[in-house]
Amino acid sequence: MKSENFKRFELKPFLIEALSNQGFVLPTEIQERLIPAIKNGRDVIGQSQTGTGKTLSFLLPILDKINPTVNEVQAVITAPTRELASQLFDELKKLLEFCPENEQIHAKLLVGGTDRSRAIESLKVQPHVVVGTAGRIGDLMDDQALQVYTAAMLVVDEADQMLDMGFIADVDKVASRMAESLQMMIFSATIPEKLQPFLKKYMTDPRHVQVEPKHIAASKIEHRIVPLRHREKIPFVVDIAKSINPYLAIVFTNTKEQADEVADAMLAAGLNVERLHGGLQPRQRKQVMKQVKEVKVQYLVATDLAARGIDVKGVTHIINFNIPKDLDFYIHRVGRTARAGLDGIAFTIYEDHDQQAIEKLLKRGITFTYYDFKQGSWTQLERAPLGVPGKKKTTKSSETTKTETKPKEQKRTGGKAVARPKNVKPGYKKKARFKQAKEEQRQRRIKKKK
Known part of the structure; x- marks a missing residue:
C-alpha cells in the first residue's frame, strides 16, 4: 500500500x-x-x-x-x-x-x-x-x-x-x-x-x-560464556579460534595493546588474521578493511572504537577476549554477526571479576549458555552460573558428538559459581569451603528476608 x-x-x-x-x-x-x-x-x-x-x-x-x-x-x-x-x-x-x-x-x-x-x-x-x-x-x-x-x-x-x-x-x-x-x-x-x-x-x-531494537541483540545469536579458570588467556583464545573454523570471526579486545598481543599469537599459530585499532596508520586501516570486505581474512582482531559502526557482511562468530567496560559495547560487538536472517555465535571469556557484568547483561535480556572448552571439545554444562538454564552436551570441535558430562572445576552455591583459584596453593580447599559456607549463609539470609 x-x-x-x-x-x-x-x-x-x-x-x-x-x-x-x-x-x-x-x-x-x-x-x-x-x-x-x-x-x-x-x-x-x-x-x-x-x-x-x-x-x-x-x-x-x-x-x-x-x-x-x-x-x-x-x-x-x-x-x-x-x-x-x-x-x-x-x-x-x-x-x-x-x-x-x-x-x-x-x-x-x-x-x-x-x-x-x-x-x-x-x-x-x-x-x-x-x-x-x-x-x-x-x-x-x-x-x-x-x-x-x-x-x-x-x-x-x-x-x-x-x-x-x-x-x-x-x-x-x-x-x-x-x-x-x-x-x-x-x-x-x-x-x-x-x-x-x-x-x-x-x-x-x-x-x-x-x-529500541525489537530484540536487544539479534534473536539468532547464540551467546556462549566460557570460563577462563586457571588457563592462560591468549593461548586459550587461540585454541577457541582454531576450533570454530569461521567464515569470518571478529575477536574483540578492550585495548589496542591486547589486540596486538592476540593477533601476534594467532599469526604464530598459523591463522589468517588481521588487526584493526587506533594505533594503525590510516593507510594500514584502509588496507585491512579492504581485505576483510574482499573475504581475504578469516579472523579480525579489533578494538571497540575501531570497529564501531563498521558493517561487514558474513561475520559468523564473535569472540570477546574480555567483557567491555561499557556494556553497550557488548551489544555493538555481537551485532556484527547474525545479520540478514543468518545465525551467529558470540563467545565471551569470563573471569571471577566479570560476574557483576554478566548479571547486568542478563537483566538486559541476554540469554547465555554456559560452555567449557577442553582438549578440543566443547562441553555445554547443565546449568550456567547465575542460574542460566542449559542442557548437558559434549561436542567435538565439529559439534557432532554428544555425551553427558559434569563440570569438575566449579562448585555451585545458590546459582553462583565458586571458581577454583588460578594458582593452586596449600589450603585452597579449606578457603574454598569457607567461601562456600559464607555464600550459603548469605543465600539463607536473602531467603529469610523474602
Whole structure:
C-alpha cells in the first residue's frame, strides 16, 4: 500500500528508485518518525542502536532538500572515525547512482590519512554534500578550501563516540562557521549528560526520538560464556579460534595493546588474521578493511572504537577476549554477526571479576549458555552460573558428538559459581569451603528476608 512505503514521504523520484533497487520497501520506526521532521527543517535527536536504519533516516531527507542548481555546500555529515565516514559515504553514493544527469548532486568524502593538497585541489568546485571527520573538515575550513558558511544542515553521527574520543570541540568549530539558520541532526546510541551543553548551544526544541531494537541483540545469536579458570588467556583464545573454523570471526579486545598481543599469537599459530585499532596508520586501516570486505581474512582482531559502526557482511562468530567496560559495547560487538536472517555465535571469556557484568547483561535480556572448552571439545554444562538454564552436551570441535558430562572445576552455591583459584596453593580447599559456607549463609539470609 502506498501509505505504508517510502512514497508517502514525497521524496524525489530518484530516491524512491534507489531504495527500490536496494530492496527497501517499508521504512523502519526511526525513519517513519524522523524523515518528516527533517524534511520540515526541524532539529532532531535520533537515539538508537546499530541496525535500526538511522543512516537512511537522515540521508533521504537531506538529499531531498538539496538544490542541485546552486553550487555551494548545503549539508555537512560528520562521523567519529574515517571508517564510519567512508561507510556513510558509500551509502550516500548508492542513493546518488539514480540521480538524473541534469540534477546531479555532488558529494565529497573528507577524512584524515588522505592527501591534503589533493583534497584542497578537489574543492575548487564546492560539493553539495560533505561527509567526513570533523578534524579534517575543520582543517580544510582553516585552509579556506572548504566553505561551510552556506550549509544549513549538519549531521553529527555517533555523537556519544565523538564525545568519548574528544572530537566534540572539532564539531563545535565546524558548526560555529555554518549558516545561522542551522538545522542540526544528532544521532547516538546514548545521550550523555556531558553532551547537553553542546546540544543546548545549537538546537531549538529538537524532535527527540528514541528507538529500541525489537530484540536487544539479534534473536539468532547464540551467546556462549566460557570460563577462563586457571588457563592462560591468549593461548586459550587461540585454541577457541582454531576450533570454530569461521567464515569470518571478529575477536574483540578492550585495548589496542591486547589486540596486538592476540593477533601476534594467532599469526604464530598459523591463522589468517588481521588487526584493526587506533594505533594503525590510516593507510594500514584502509588496507585491512579492504581485505576483510574482499573475504581475504578469516579472523579480525579489533578494538571497540575501531570497529564501531563498521558493517561487514558474513561475520559468523564473535569472540570477546574480555567483557567491555561499557556494556553497550557488548551489544555493538555481537551485532556484527547474525545479520540478514543468518545465525551467529558470540563467545565471551569470563573471569571471577566479570560476574557483576554478566548479571547486568542478563537483566538486559541476554540469554547465555554456559560452555567449557577442553582438549578440543566443547562441553555445554547443565546449568550456567547465575542460574542460566542449559542442557548437558559434549561436542567435538565439529559439534557432532554428544555425551553427558559434569563440570569438575566449579562448585555451585545458590546459582553462583565458586571458581577454583588460578594458582593452586596449600589450603585452597579449606578457603574454598569457607567461601562456600559464607555464600550459603548469605543465600539463607536473602531467603529469610523474602
